[in-house]
Amino acid sequence: MRRGFEQPFEEFDSVTDSSQAATTPSGGKLTPMFRQWQQAKQQHPDALLFFRMGDFYELFFDDARTAAPILGIALTSRGKGTATAAPMCGVPHHAARNYIARLVDAGHRVAVCEQMEDPKKTKGMVRREVVRVVSPGTIVDPDQLDPGTGNYLACLTGASPGPWGVCLVDLSTGGMVLARPGSETALAEVLSRYGAREVLVASTAQADVATLLAREGLGEILLTALDDGLFEPLLARDRILQQLQVASLAGFGCPDDHPALPAAAAALAHLQRTQRVQPAHLDRLRVDDPRRILRLDRSSRRNLEVVANLRDGGRGQTLLEVLDATHTPLGARALRQWLLEPLVERDAILARHAVVEALLRRSEVRDTIRRALREIRDLERLLSRAALGRSTPHDLAALRRSLASLPEVQDALGELPAPDARALAERIDRLEDLLGRLDAALADEPAAVPGEGRVIRPGFDAPLDEVRELARGSRELIAAIETREREATGIASLKIKYNKVFGYFLEVSKANLPRVPPEWERRQTIATGERYVTAEIKDLEARILAASERLAEREKELFEALVREVVSRAGRLRETAAAIAEVDVLAGFAEVAAREGYVRPVLAEDDRLEIRDGRHPVVERLLESGRFVPNDCVLDDARRLLIVTGPNMGGKSTYLRQTALIVLMAQAGSFVPARSARIALVDRIFCRVGASDNLAGGESTFMVEMTETANILHNATPRSLVILDEIGRGTATWDGMAIAWAVVEQLLLDPRLRPKALFATHYHELTELAARLEGLDNVHITVREHGQEVVFLHRIEAGPSDRSYGIHVARLAGLPDGVIRRAWEILEEISGEHLADKLQRQAGGARQLSLFEMPAPTPALAAGEADVLAELRECDPDELSPRQAHALLCRLIEALGDQSSTIR
Ligand SMILES: Nc1ncnc2c1ncn2[C@@H]1O[C@H](COP(=O)(O)OP(=O)(O)O)[C@@H](O)[C@H]1O
Numbered sequence: 001m002r003r004g005f006e007q008p009f010e011e012f013d014s015v016t017d018s019s020q021a022a023t024t025p026s027g028g029k030l031t032p033m034f035r036q037w038q039q040a041k042q043q044h045p046d047a048l049l050f051f052r053m054g055d056f057y058e059l060f061f062d063d064a065r066t067a068a069p070i071l072g073i074a075l076t077s078r079g080k081g082t083a084t085a086a087p088m089c090g091v092p093h094h095a096a097r098n099y100i101a102r103l104v105d106a107g108h109r110v111a112v113c114e115q116m117e118d119p120k121k122t123k124g125m126v127r128r129e130v131v132r133v134v135s136p137g138t139i140v141d142p143d144q145l146d147p148g149t150g151n152y153l154a155c156l157t158g159a160s161p162g163p164w165g166v167c168l169v170d171l172s173t174g175g176m177v178l179a180r181p182g183s184e185t186a187l188a189e190v191l192s193r194y195g196a197r198e199v200l201v202a203s204t205a206q207a208d209v210a211t212l213l214a215r216e217g218l219g220e221i222l223l224t225a226l227d228d229g230l231f232e233p234l235l236a237r238d239r240i241l242q243q244l245q246v247a248s249l250a251g252f253g254c255p256d257d258h259p260a261l262p263a264a265a266a267a268l269a270h271l272q273r274t275q276r277v278q279p280a281h282l283d284r285l286r287v288d289d290p291r292r293i294l295r296l297d298r299s300s301r302r303n304l305e306v307v308a309n310l311r312d313g314g315r316g317q318t319l320l321e322v323l324d325a326t327h328t329p330l331g332a333r334a335l336r337q338w339l340l341e342p343l344v345e346r347d348a349i350l351a352r353h354a355v356v357e358a359l360l361r362r363s364e365v366r367d368t369i370r371r372a373l374r375e376i377r378d379l380e381r382l383l384s385r386a387a388l389g390r391s392t393p394h395d396l397a398a399l400r401r402s403l404a405s406l407p408e409v410q411d412a413l414g415e416l417p418a419p420d421a422r423a424l425a426e427r428i429d430r431l432e433d434l435l436g437r438l439d440a441a442l443a444d445e446p447a448a449v450p451g452e453g454r455v456i457r458p459g460f461d462a463p464l465d466e467v468r469e470l471a472r473g474s475r476e477l478i479a480a481i482e483t484r485e486r487e488a489t490g491i492a493s494l495k496i497k498y499n500k501v502f503g504y505f506l507e508v509s510k511a512n513l514p515r516v517p518p519e520w521e522r523r524q525t526i527a528t529g530e531r532y533v534t535a536e537i538k539d540l541e542a543r544i545l546a547a548s549e550r551l552a553e554r555e556k557e558l559f560e561a562l563v564r565e566v567v568s569r570a571g572r573l574r575e576t577a578a579a580i581a582e583v584d585v586l587a588g589f590a591e592v593a594a595r596e597g598y599v600r601p602v603l604a605e606d607d608r609l610e611i612r613d614g615r616h617p618v619v620e621r622l623l624e625s626g627r628f629v630p631n632d633c634v635l636d637d638a639r640r641l642l643i644v645t646g647p648n649m650g651g652k653s654t655y656l657r658q659t660a661l662i663v664l665m666a667q668a669g670s671f672v673p674a675r676s677a678r679i680a681l682v683d684r685i686f687c688r689v690g691a692s693d694n695l696a697g698g699e700s701t702f703m704v705e706m707t708e709t710a711n712i713l714h715n716a717t718p719r720s721l722v723i724l725d726e727i728g729r730g731t732a733t734w735d736g737m738a739i740a741w742a743v744v745e746q747l748l749l750d751p752r753l754r755p756k757a758l759f760a761t762h763y764h765e766l767t768e769l770a771a772r773l774e775g776l777d778n779v780h781i782t783v784r785e786h787g788q789e790v791v792f793l794h795r796i797e798a799g800p801s802d803r804s805y806g807i808h809v810a811r812l813a814g815l816p817d818g819v820i821r822r823a824w825e826i827l828e829e830i831s832g833e834h835l836a837d838k839l840q841r842q843a844g845g846a847r848q849l850s851l852f853e854m855p856a857p858t859p860a861l862a863a864g865e866a867d868v869l870a871e872l873r874e875c876d877p878d879e880l881s882p883r884q885a886h887a888l889l890c891r892l893i894e895a896l897g898d899q900s901s902t903i904r
């Protein structure tokens with residue numbers, strides 16, 4: 001049967017109350033039930049309304065039309081042929097989570113409207129209310145969340161071009177961050193760094209923000225408009241103080257006039273409205289301060305494949321994947337954040353390195369810690385669900401197991417010979433009081449829901465034990481009746497059974513009916529016999545019912561009290577969760593360092609970067625062990641900028657990126673893939689890739705390339721590291737070279753810039769710059785030649801590379817021999833020329849040849865064709881009358897026609 005037996009549809013069919021003549025979209029009059037639906041819908045017009053009716057959630061009208069195809073369920077109609085005919089579809093309540101998840105994934109919001117009263121106990125219509133709105137930014141259901149990433153909702157104030165106030169809230173972990181990006185680009189960077197899934201904005205700003213997000217390639221983020229009134233700046237600060245339960249924001253390093261405060265207040269108001277609870281676990285604040293992190297703009301992060309690869313945006317073959325040896329979701333999320341926000345403060349970085357070193361050396365301590373970490377669940381999200389009143393008994397059991405492992409982690413950390421490890425250990429609170437409460441109250445293996453007496457441990461609560469005993473005693477008594485009556489009546493097949501509608505009854509088969517005692521009361525006739533009850537059974541049943549109701553009530557009460565106990569320790573739990581997250585990341589760093597042979601980087605006091613035998617952490621793992629060729633990289637005041645030349649596929653890009661990644665890893669607290677590394681701290685890393693190396697492709701890539709290059713010239717400092725990989729490629733060759741040349745000059749000559757920089761280029765001419773510019777040096781990737789064969793050595797050496805190996809590569813790639821031969825000829829011809837000649841030739845229209853744009857060989861011109869061309873070159877169209885032009889054209893065509901046989 002599709003419905004619960006309480007028949008919710010009676011109310012649907014009840015007569016329309018004409019005093020409130022609301023109508024359906026199709027003009028029909030609404031039943032009282034539909035009026036209730038409409039009221040709920042009006043409160044949440046932008047959400048699909050899941051309207052609870054008995055065992056189902058129903059969707060109506062447009063909601064049903066939208067949802068049915070996404071969910072793959074049938075669109076039906078309620079009240080067909082009547083004035084109130086309504087398209088509808090429905091899902092069973094026990095499977096609703098799944099369906100809601102699918103709609104949210106498809107970019108919708110879902111408002112869940114529950115029955116607030118028990119239909120069995122209510123006369124007339126049950127009261128219904130929207131109990132929460134689920135949208136991408138407000139998910140807390142663990143099934144719908146990636147354990148390794150936060151789930152941020154962003155709320156914005158401000159207008160283009162900026163500055164903006166941004167509050168980022170993770171309802172699922174209790175994280176709250178304020179940021180003040182000064183430009184649209186900076187805004188997009190913050191949103192993507194936190195992976196914001198939904199953006200809240202005042203309704204008047206909605207259109208502008210939608211355009212902005214689309215322009216920045218963030219169009220997939222769901223935009224939700226809020227009442228402008230929620231952003232009232234005058235009340236914002238007080239609202240936040242109240243939320244955080246503090247008297248001043250100073251403790252969070254947040255100024256009273258932070259531009260994101262109104263956004264934070266609006267976000268909190270929105271959450272309270274949509275979640276129907278005070279999100280008490282949002283009781284801390286972090287101020288996003290770009291000066292305290294190693295900054296990476298979006299495209300640099302993308303190009304370095306820090307947390308997502310360029311191929312499919314996944315985490316395969318990324319730095320994150322290589323470094324992630326964490327055992328807890330807490331650690332996985334922290335690692336991600338550390339890689340997105342490496343540090344710039346020396347002491348903080350040294351502290352991380354010190355712990356990793358201790359954990360690397362004492363592998364038995366590391367193993368103990370990592371074994372204990374495996375038992376620790378997602379403390380942050382467990383706490384958040386508790387605060388939102390959405391804990392399950394399994395959540396509390398998971399919490400109990402996690403807490404039980406804390407002492408092991410703490411003790412082991414305390415053993416390490418590093419003050420920083422001990423400081424970290426001290427931040428772990430064993431929460432023994434809470435563990436004690438959970439142990440005492442919670443059954444060893446609690447049932448999934450409270451209410452049936454299998455969640456609270458027997459012996460914990462006397463009244464609960466009493467009702468549990470009562471219910472059990474009565475059940476046993478009923479069972480005893482079966483045996484007794486079987487003997488008394490001689491009906492061997494007599495059974496006492498139970499169902500929801502009739503309760504307990506005696507079932508007698510047809511053949512035995514004559515033996516039924518007269519005092520038994522007939523309840524129901526079934527095909528195979530009759531069902532009876534007795535006064536005794538009815539009495540016991542009433543007692544069982546009363547007892548189970550009290551049992552359910554009491555157990556739920558006790559469970560909720562236990563959840564409150566958890567929430568009352570929110571601060572301590574969260575501090576501990578943060579410490580555990582750090583331990584997990586650092587133990588993971590040590591594990592990876594041991595496995596991959598990384599070393600502790602030294603933080604230089606001066607400005608010298610010196611990597612000996614550095615490797616690319618991702619590429620080296622793709623190769624057979626030992627096949628990756630390590631390389632040095634030294635950059636200091638005398639060698640500011642290296643021009644890296646060498647054949648295609650030689651390893652230029654790999655070399656550039658490994659240098660940037662090693663610096664990034666070091667500043668995130670990790671050890672690094674090198675024999676030794678001395679790192680001068682860096683404030684920003686820029687990584688640009690020329691258009692033809694850029695997978696995106698398309699017409700505007702050169703524009704993008706230049707915009708990004710401009711960004712470097714505006715923002716780099718002497719402490720920055722700049723990686724330029726074949727920029728200038730996206731345009732006609734000599735333009736590109738001229739631009740690359742000018743960029744290099746500017747980087748070195750402008751004293752505000754002078755970053756450390758690596759510039760891979762196929763413009764050989766740039767190597768000539770070394771003679772003219774101080775601080776510039778050439779290196780090249782070596783190859784060994786065997787006649788026309790070539791072996792890539794992937795080794796960096798001093799000086800420029802002397803020629804292009806593109807043709808060798810082309811051969812390896814299988815270009816036909818004829819083409820290869822012709823290419824050698826052409827190379828021969830042009831390689832004798834000087835730069836000036838080349839420039840001139842370029843002006844004449846020739847293009848530099850590079851491997852992937854090599855044109856098909858042009859056959860030599862037939863003599864007649866050359867004449868035609870010569871004549872064309874000489875003629876001046878302005879001098880020709882239309883008639884003369886026509887004559888000329890005819891003559892040339894004729895001349896060509898004569899030659900056609902010799903060409904083909
Ligand atoms: N140091 C190295 N040791 C071993 N193989 C390398 C090394 N550097 C690069 N490679 C290999 O060469 C390929 C091409 O490298 P890449 O850096 O893209 O070359 P380029 O940028 O010069 O065209 C890489 O995919 C990798 O397989």
Ligand SMILES: [Mg+2]
Pocket residue numbers: 652653654693725
């Ligand atoms: Mg390359």
